[in-house]
Amino acid sequence: MSAKLLIGLDGAASGSRALSYGKRMATLIGDCEILVAYVIEWSPYSFQTAEENAQRHKRREEELKLANERVVNPAVKALQDEGFKASGIVRHGHVAEVLNDLAVEKGAEQIIVGRSSEGGFAKRLFGSATSNLVMHASVPVTVIG
Amino acid sequence: MKNLAKLGAGSALTALVGSPALAQEAMSLDQKVNEAFAAVTGPFVNFIFMSFPGTNFPWIVMWLVIAATVFTLYFGFVQFRFFKHAIQLVKGDYSDPNDAGEVSHFQALATALSGTVGLGNIAGVAVAVGIGGPGATFWMILAGLLGMASKFTECTLGVKYRNEYADGTVSGGPMYYISKGFKELGLPGGKFLAVLFSIFCILGALGGGNMFQANQAHAQISGIVGDYPGWITGIIFAGVVFAVIVGGIKSIANVTEKVVPIMGILYVGAALIILLVNYDKIGWAFGQIFDGAFTGLGVAGGMVGALIQGFKRAAFSNEAGVGSAAIAHSAVRTKEPITEGFVSLLEPLIDTVVICTMTALVITISQQLIIDPETGNYMLNEAGSSIATVGGTSGVALTSAAFASGISWFPYVLAIAVILFAFSTMISWSYYGLKAWTYLFGEGKGSELTFKIIFCVFIVIGAAASLGPVIDFSDAAIFAMAVVNIFCLYFLMKLVRKELMSYGSRLRSGEIKRFAK
Numbered sequence: 163m164s165a166k167l168l169i170g171l172d173g174a175a176s177g178s179r180a181l182s183y184g185k186r187m188a189t190l191i192g193d194c195e196i197l198v199a200y201v202i203e204w205s206p207y208s209f210q211t212a213e214e215n216a217q218r219h220k221r222r223e224e225e226l227k228l229a230n231e232r233v234v235n236p237a238v239k240a241l242q243d244e245g246f247k248a249s250g251i252v253r254h255g256h257v258a259e260v261l262n263d264l265a266v267e268k269g270a271e272q273i274i275v276g277r278s279s280e281g282g283f284a285k286r287l288f289g290s291a292t293s294n295l296v297m298h299a300s301v302p303v304t305v306i307g
Numbered sequence: 308m309k310n311l312a313k314l315g316a317g318s319a320l321t322a323l324v325g326s327p328a329l330a331q332e333a334m335s336l337d338q339k340v341n342e343a344f345a346a347v348t349g350p351f352v353n354f355i356f357m358s359f360p361g362t363n364f365p366w367i368v369m370w371l372v373i374a375a376t377v378f379t380l381y382f383g384f385v386q387f388r389f390f391k392h393a394i395q396l397v398k399g400d401y402s403d404p405n406d407a408g409e410v411s412h413f414q415a416l417a418t419a420l421s422g423t424v425g426l427g428n429i430a431g432v433a434v435a436v437g438i439g440g441p442g443a444t445f446w447m448i449l450a451g452l453l454g455m456a457s458k459f460t461e462c463t464l465g466v467k468y469r470n471e472y473a474d475g476t477v478s479g480g481p482m483y484y485i486s487k488g489f490k491e492l493g494l495p496g497g498k499f500l501a502v503l504f505s506i507f508c509i510l511g512a513l514g515g516g517n518m519f520q521a522n523q524a525h526a527q528i529s530g531i532v533g534d535y536p537g538w539i540t541g542i543i544f545a546g547v548v549f550a551v552i553v554g555g556i557k558s559i560a561n562v563t564e565k566v567v568p569i570m571g572i573l574y575v576g577a578a579l580i581i582l583l584v585n586y587d588k589i590g591w592a593f594g595q596i597f598d599g600a601f602t603g604l605g606v607a608g609g610m611v612g613a614l615i616q617g618f619k620r621a622a623f624s625n626e627a628g629v630g631s632a633a634i635a636h637s638a639v640r641t642k643e644p645i646t647e648g649f650v651s652l653l654e655p656l657i658d659t660v661v662i663c664t665m666t667a668l669v670i671t672i673s674q675q676l677i678i679d680p681e682t683g684n685y686m687l688n689e690a691g692s693s694i695a696t697v698g699g700t701s702g703v704a705l706t707s708a709a710f711a712s713g714i715s716w717f718p719y720v721l722a723i724a725v726i727l728f729a730f731s732t733m734i735s736w737s738y739y740g741l742k743a744w745t746y747l748f749g750e751g752k753g754s755e756l757t758f759k760i761i762f763c764v765f766i767v768i769g770a771a772a773s774l775g776p777v778i779d780f781s782d783a784a785i786f787a788m789a790v791v792n793i794f795c796l797y798f799l800m801k802l803v804r805k806e807l808m809s810y811g812s813r814l815r816s817g818e819i820k821r822f823a824k
Contacts, residue, residue: 202408206399206402206411206412206413207411207413207414208414209417209421209567209568210410210417210418211418211551211734211735212418212422212634212635212638212734212735212739213738213741215410215415215418215635215639216477216478216738217475217476218408218409218410218638219475219476219640220474222408223475225408253404253405253407253408255407255408260404260407263404
């Protein structure tokens with residue numbers, strides 16, 4: 163049975179550090195599959211105008227395409243080029259919640275994420291996605307500094 | 308909703324402001340325009356708001372209430388049987404995580420609500436209770452509960468028969484389900500009725516959804532800061548609306564779309580505080596509502612007077628049967644159109660049964676309506692047309708006074724709420740009108756821009772002038788939408804029943820998957 167690692171990317175430097183750590187772990191484990199995930203922050207409870215609603219599907223497709231092209235696909239390709247078994251996924255929602263759900267759904271051994279890249283007031287008020295994930299995750303989480 | 312001019316709250320607001328001396332000179336031209344316009348549109352307006360012989364009960368109100376009753380019975384009290392399921396849908400319990408990022412049921416409901424919750428919930432209810440007494444509340448709640456079935460019917464059809472374009476955008480609403488549904492059933496005249504609906508929808512959007520809102524927002528602002536020319540308000544509003552609907556400045560829309568729900572919650576919260584402070588009178592207030600519903604407690608017209616006012620307010624406030632909500636709800640991407648129908652039935656509940664009732668309760672409990680200590684009945688004003696109030700207020704001023712009796716600074720919050728509600732109603736109706744416009748003249752940047760510019764111009768006109776007949780006409784247009792829409796719904800409702808049967812059995816068998824843990 164092969165192990166699975168879920169790596170959360172955020173399109174920033176901390177995500178790349180998580181990725182390199184994931185690679186090292188996968189090498190050590192041996193038979194290991196890497197799942198690269200990128201979460202587009204989105205809430206089903208936000209308020210939108212009727213026109214935004216009508217265009218929502220189109221925007222979603224664009225967001226998915228952009229996230230795949232810019233973040234996920236290059237990462238997956240780089241992993242595969244280095245000989246790792248890797249696949250990617252992009253989803254909308256709350257970062258911590260979605261990463262945890264994905265880990266459970268895909269049967270990942272652990273989640274690897276970079277240290278929070280958010281800052282300032284919002285972080286003080288709501289906590290970062292990373293700290294929320296650490297607090298609520300159902301599988302072990304490794305946070306890369 | 309929009310029909311305050313008809314209800315008399317418009318004049319109450321104007322009375323608050325006082326008539327400007329400057330306006331007198333400009334009146335002559337306005338009057339000429341008004342008279343010419345009234346002469347042309349008068350027969351149509353009179354027809355829509357015509358009362359049953361010997362009563363002052365407009366047939367259009369009966370038309371809406373009968374339709375709501377028919378749909379309630381035809382779908383076996385769908386609003387109660389699927390109420391819990393509707394809440395689960397809004398909470399996202401049945402949403403596939405793989406579809407995350409699409410318009411959620413909650414978002415569609417919130418968008419549709421921001422189009423209906425407005426001045427009518429604040430001022431219109433005061434007019435209804437002022438004339439029909441607290442008993443009107445009972446009939447209002449009843450009509451609101453029945454209206455849930457009308458919303459269910461039209462919104463299910465709205466999603467089922469919308470157009471989906473290659474680029475992923477959607478267009479839906481009565482014009483689409485009328486033409487497609489009639490074709491499916493092999494009935495003639497679908498295209499004609501759809502065009503007729505679209506014409507009324509454009510007129511309604513420019514009038515009740517625009518000019519009337521601008522007009523009342525100006526009345527509110529000038530009521531606080533003192534009198535100044537209406538075109539200034541008009542230009543400001545038109546500029547902001549232009550920035551949102553033409554410039555696509557999302558930040559403004561985002562701000563209002565966030566502030567409006569907060570205002571709604573604040574309003575209900577304030578009402579609850581006042582009710583809590585007067586908790587010892589709540590039993591008494593409900594007593595007044597029930598007694599008044601069947602005896603009238605001395606109001607003009609007695610029980611029938613209370614009933615007319617209650618039905619009228621509910622029908623005018625939640626727009627059930629008008630078809631506007633079907634346009635707003637059709638944006639949801641769901642495999643099951645009927646789920647959007649379930650969600651939409653919460654709208655009349657929130658708009659009428661909750662928010663309107665709060666207003667009515669606060670007015671009753673604050674004892675702004677004067678009771679004759681000897682008979683226990685309400686005293687009528689000098690004209691005998693409505694109940695005498697403390698300080699002689701009516702309309703939005705009555706609501707304001709009622710809230711002020713509990714929370715002295717609340718009128719300021721109320722004024723801001725009215726302005727924001729007016730703004731969000733305009734944004735919503737600009738979209739409804741646009742969809743009707745593109746149905747008639749085709750989709751495309753040029754065609755859309757034309758309508759949006761016309762819409763902004765009408766904001767300035769609406770704020771600047773006191774266009775009684777124009778507003779009468781646009782109100783009539785909104786209800787003319789209901790005439791066409793409900794007429795067609797009677798033919799199309801069997802399509803909805805098919806959906807309901809199929810969905811109901813799949814829900815019971817567990818084929819409709821629940822995703823929430």
